[in-house]
Amino acid sequence: MAGWEQHVRKVIPYVPGEQPRQEGMIKLNTNENPYPPAPGVARALREMDPEQFRLYPDPAASLLVDSLARRYGLASNQIFVGVGSDDVLAMAFLTFFNGKKPILFPDITYSFYDVWANLYRIPYQCQPLDEAFCIRPEDYERENGGIVLANPNAPTGVAAGLKTLQGILEQNRDVIVIIDEAYIDFGGDSAVSLIPSYDNLLVVQTFSKSRSMAGMRIGYAMGQPRLIQYLNDVKYSFNSYTMSQASLRLGAEAVAEEAYFLDTTKKIINTRERVKKELTGLGFVFPDSKGNFIFASHPQISAQELFEALKREKIYVRYFPKPRIQDYLRITVGTDSQMDILLSFLKDYTSIDRP
Amino acid sequence: MAGWEQHVRKVIPYVPGEQPRQEGMIKLNTNENPYPPAPGVARALREMDPEQFRLYPDPAASLLVDSLARRYGLASNQIFVGVGSDDVLAMAFLTFFNGKKPILFPDITYSFYDVWANLYRIPYQCQPLDEAFCIRPEDYERENGGIVLANPNAPTGVAAGLKTLQGILEQNRDVIVIIDEAYIDFGGDSAVSLIPSYDNLLVVQTFSKSRSMAGMRIGYAMGQPRLIQYLNDVKYSFNSYTMSQASLRLGAEAVAEEAYFLDTTKKIINTRERVKKELTGLGFVFPDSKGNFIFASHPQISAQELFEALKREKIYVRYFPKPRIQDYLRITVGTDSQMDILLSFLKDYTSIDRP
Numbered sequence: 249m250a251g252w253e254q255h256v257r258k259v260i261p262y263v264p265g266e267q268p269r270q271e272g273m274i275k276l277n278t279n280e281n282p283y284p285p286a287p288g289v290a291r292a293l294r295e296m297d298p299e300q301f302r303l304y305p306d307p308a309a310s311l312l313v314d315s316l317a318r319r320y321g322l323a324s325n326q327i328f329v330g331v332g333s334d335d336v337l338a339m340a341f342l343t344f345f346n347g348k349k350p351i352l353f354p355d356i357t358y359s360f361y362d363v364w365a366n367l368y369r370i371p372y373q374c375q376p377l378d379e380a381f382c383i384r385p386e387d388y389e390r391e392n393g394g395i396v397l398a399n400p401n402a403p404t405g406v407a408a409g410l411k412t413l414q415g416i417l418e419q420n421r422d423v424i425v426i427i428d429e430a431y432i433d434f435g436g437d438s439a440v441s442l443i444p445s446y447d448n449l450l451v452v453q454t455f456s457k458s459r460s461m462a463g464m465r466i467g468y469a470m471g472q473p474r475l476i477q478y479l480n481d482v483k484y485s486f487n488s489y490t491m492s493q494a495s496l497r498l499g500a501e502a503v504a505e506e507a508y509f510l511d512t513t514k515k516i517i518n519t520r521e522r523v524k525k526e527l528t529g530l531g532f533v534f535p536d537s538k539g540n541f542i543f544a545s546h547p548q549i550s551a552q553e554l555f556e557a558l559k560r561e562k563i564y565v566r567y568f569p570k571p572r573i574q575d576y577l578r579i580t581v582g583t584d585s586q587m588d589i590l591l592s593f594l595k596d597y598t599s600i601d602r603p
Numbered sequence: 604m605a606g607w608e609q610h611v612r613k614v615i616p617y618v619p620g621e622q623p624r625q626e627g628m629i630k631l632n633t634n635e636n637p638y639p640p641a642p643g644v645a646r647a648l649r650e651m652d653p654e655q656f657r658l659y660p661d662p663a664a665s666l667l668v669d670s671l672a673r674r675y676g677l678a679s680n681q682i683f684v685g686v687g688s689d690d691v692l693a694m695a696f697l698t699f700f701n702g703k704k705p706i707l708f709p710d711i712t713y714s715f716y717d718v719w720a721n722l723y724r725i726p727y728q729c730q731p732l733d734e735a736f737c738i739r740p741e742d743y744e745r746e747n748g749g750i751v752l753a754n755p756n757a758p759t760g761v762a763a764g765l766k767t768l769q770g771i772l773e774q775n776r777d778v779i780v781i782i783d784e785a786y787i788d789f790g791g792d793s794a795v796s797l798i799p800s801y802d803n804l805l806v807v808q809t810f811s812k813s814r815s816m817a818g819m820r821i822g823y824a825m826g827q828p829r830l831i832q833y834l835n836d837v838k839y840s841f842n843s844y845t846m847s848q849a850s851l852r853l854g855a856e857a858v859a860e861e862a863y864f865l866d867t868t869k870k871i872i873n874t875r876e877r878v879k880k881e882l883t884g885l886g887f888v889f890p891d892s893k894g895n896f897i898f899a900s901h902p903q904i905s906a907q908e909l910f911e912a913l914k915r916e917k918i919y920v921r922y923f924p925k926p927r928i929q930d931y932l933r934i935t936v937g938t939d940s941q942m943d944i945l946l947s948f949l950k951d952y953t954s955i956d957r958p
Contacts (some may be wrong), residue, residue, distance in 0.1 A: 250829075251777030252803045254747055255702035261836040264843035275658075282916045284654040293653050299639040301853070302815040307619045331686055334842040360696035366838045393610055422606030448607045460657040465850035474605075481616040485722045487689040488619035493818035494849040498656070565748075 262363050270562055274589060276580035277564040279431075279541050283512045283583075286505035289461070289498050296497060306498055307488045308593035315500040316468055319601045320440055325473040328480060329499075330488050333430055333454035333467030337396075338364050340450055340469060343482045345370045345426040349393035354383055356573055358402045381406045381535045381543075396426040400436045402583040403568065403578040405537025407436040417446045424475070426450045433458035433513050434520070440470055447472045457540055458513050459502045466491075466499045469523060516540050520581045526591050530598045534576075545575045548602060554594075561593055617718050622905060625917055629944060631935035632645070633917040634786075634896050635769045636815040637937075641860035644853050651852060660851055662843045670855040673821055675795055675828040680828040683835060684846050684854075688785055688822030689808035692751075693719050695805055696825060699779040700725045704748035705716045709738055711928055712758045713783060721724050736761045736890045736898075737954045743771045753782040758923065758933040760892025763792040772801045779830070781805045786894035788813035788868050789875070795825055802827045812895055813868050821854045871895050875936045885953045888932075900930045900932070909949075916948055 251544055266277060279549045284290075309329050330336035340396035341364040341567050348371065353361045355374040365372040375387035379402040388395055394415065400407040416426050425448055427439045432453065439451050450471040456462035469479060483490065491499075520542065527534065534544040545551060556575055566578040581587065621632060639645075640729040664684045665776040672679045686693035696719045700706050700759040703726065719725040732743035743750055751770065755762040759892045772780050779804055782794045794806050805826040811817035818824065824834060838845065847855075850853040875897065882889065882899055900906060909932055910922035936942065 250802055252699070252779050255699060255778060256833050257698050257701040257837060259836050259840045262751065262839045262843065264839060264863060267659060267661060279660055280659065281657045285656050289656065290653040293651060294649070296648060298645040298648050298853075299642050301639065301644065301818040302636045304622060304633055304635065304811070304817040305820070306622060324833045331845055331847075332842060334844070338841050343612050344607070344610060346612040349610075363840050367837065424607050447605055452720065456659070462659040462844075463656040465660070465844055465847045478611050481614050482612060484617045484619060485614045485718050486693050487687060488617065489689070489817075490686055492686075492847060492850060494853075495847060498653075498849075516747055 273562040274586050275535045275567045279580045285460040288501040292501040305493045309491045312496045312499045315503045328469040328476045332465040336467040336469050345394045347393040351394040352392045353396045358398045378516040390421050397429040400431045400538040403533050404543045405539040406535045407538040410437045416554050425508050428452045430454045434540045435538035523587050541580045543576050551575050551577050613869045629941050633721045634922045634935045640815040641863040643856040648854040655817045660848045663881040664846045665856045667851045670858045674858050683824040683831045687820040691822040691824050700749045702748035706749040707747045708751045710746040712754045744774050753783040753784045755893040759890050759898045760894040761890045776904045785809045789895045790893040878942050898931050906930050906932050922925050
């Protein structure tokens with residue numbers, strides 16, 4: 249070991265999900281949207297002036313912030329933007345979880361929460377979900393340094409109701425409660441409506457799922473102005489210019505077209521509900537997902553076997569070899585025709601006689 | 604104060620430089636490049652497929668990493684990329700300055716170093732530059748937890764020679780030495796040539812200056828593979844997908860056109876040298892800048908007065924009201940015609956009879 253290695257921050261390296269790029273593959277493994285971004289995005293891309301790239305972008309990201317403020321009926325000083333919701337959440341962890349008491353989140357949830365806690369040396373305690381993968385609100389009544397809940401949860405798709413969240417917020421007025429709503433637009437009830445009542449609530453959303461913009465890296469947080477101010481103070485201490493000119497311009501366009509947004513999210517919801525019925529018919533079980541994915545298990549066939557069989561067909565889904573969830577596959581909801589190919593394969597595969 | 608505020612990480616908010624957008628202004632305040640990015644960038648922008656934005660970008664950023672590796676004659680596992688050099692440097696601070704001993708950097712240097720140290724609770728000690736704004740190598744021989752040097756330095760433009768840097772590297776084999784080369788392409792000697800000899804050297808560069816891409820937020824670090832691996836481990840723990848599809852594609856194009864790069868940097872160097880002569884003629888003094896800016900002082904007129912007089916003419920330069928440098932203006936080197944307007948104003952202004 250070189251001498252300088254003693255000063256290095258050692259982390260358990262996070263391994264991002266596979267990003268295969270195979271001809272003819274069906275990519276249902278990272279919860280991307282099967283539909284393209286709103287048509288205005290293509291238009292704005294064509295109109296962008298590359299000569300302007302020589303200049304720094306607006307550090308306040310006003311074009312994007314104002315467009316989000318209009319969309320959510322909030323003031324511009326209630327919106328914080330970052331390089332995907334991972335950047336926004338990591339900044340929020342760094343900013344708001346600076347105490348000595350452990351922060352709380354479920355044992356089964358978005359896999360980055362413990363990674364950020366480890367990175368920033370934030371103490372944490374995982375609270376077990378119940379057998380149906382639901383949070384138990386009483387678990388969040390103990391003393392803590394903050395709470396983070398994905399709603400709908402990942403990778404299960406289970407959504408908590410606003411009443412449940414409100415109860416948790418009431419019990420935790422002295423810490424920040426982050427609701428990570430990456431998948432909220434596919435059927436859950438957003439906590440944005442609770443922002444006026446709770447100065448300790450931060451709601452985080454993303455352009456990567458419902459807005460078909462994973463490739464442009466845009467996420468945002470919403471809360472009362474004081475929270476957003478604290479986040480901006482830390483962000484400006486880290487990097488004044490996180491959002492490129494392209495992300496600002498194209499992101500603003502993606503928010504502007506509400507009809508397109510409603511149409512594509514509706515299509516995905518419809519496909520999901522149809523696929524649920526068909527999967528049930530094939531013997532699969534799954535919690536009732538409100539996300540753009542289904543977390544499904546088959547009583548007779550192991551998830552790992554199915555994962556590998558699908559991969560041989562160039563159908564990519566996500567498999568987590570972890571306690572409690574190693575019997576499940578997370579299947580992103582694609583287009584109807586993609587799902588038909590998946591279902592047809594699963595129908596054949598599940599009907600094979602097994603000893 | 605709300606109860607939750609006790610857990611908030613309080614920072615001294617960094618205030619980014621003004622980004623005025625005025626009709627007819629001459630913007631010489633943030634060291635942007637006056638020339639547009641390489642022609643291939645505009646072409647790649649037109650060819651980009653917005654339908655692909657629905658997909659996550661390549662987390663390994665291979666297109667950009669490989670193009671930088673080719674340009675610098677390094678292997679791809681010797682390159683780390685991030686959202687501007689601020690992102691790269693902040694990640695490097697977080698990764699490599701994790702000890703208890705203070706890190707060292709000059710008292711006059713890039714204003715973000717102490718901000719990141721404060722953000723990440725890294726102890727630091729500033730080492731005073733000498734009267735000519737040069738580093739004193741012996742200051743970097745004391746016990747420390749790491750070293751960061753901007754070369755050429757900001758906001759002075761003073762460059763240290765490779766021999767000096769090599770001496771400091773030799774004396775500090777047990778800590779990481781970061782050389783921040785944001786302005787290296789305007790005439791300094793890059794430490795990239797020292798990478799094979801020093802496993803403790805990290806060289807950081809940016810697309811924001813010599814490559815005219817400030818608006819797209821791209822920075823990079825170069826070093827031996829082990830260093831880059833540690834940086835990537837932390838980066839993947841923070842955010843797997845920091846670089847948008849647009850930054851990857853357009854950044855790769857900006858690196859590809861070497862002739863354009865040489866031509867525009869040469870033009871800026873020529874303009875800088877001419878402006879130096881003319882400023883001397885007007886009575887200004889300045890250290891010999893190797894950056895795309897000149898850090899100039901006038902013995903008879905205060906920098907603040909000049910700053911405000913220029914601003915009234917819509918000529919924006921940078922003024923730092925800080926000890927030791929409050930008599931100086933940092934003037935970005937623009938096009939020849941922009942500089943002529945500046946010089947013509949300064950000629951008139953300095954010739955006014957003063958009591």
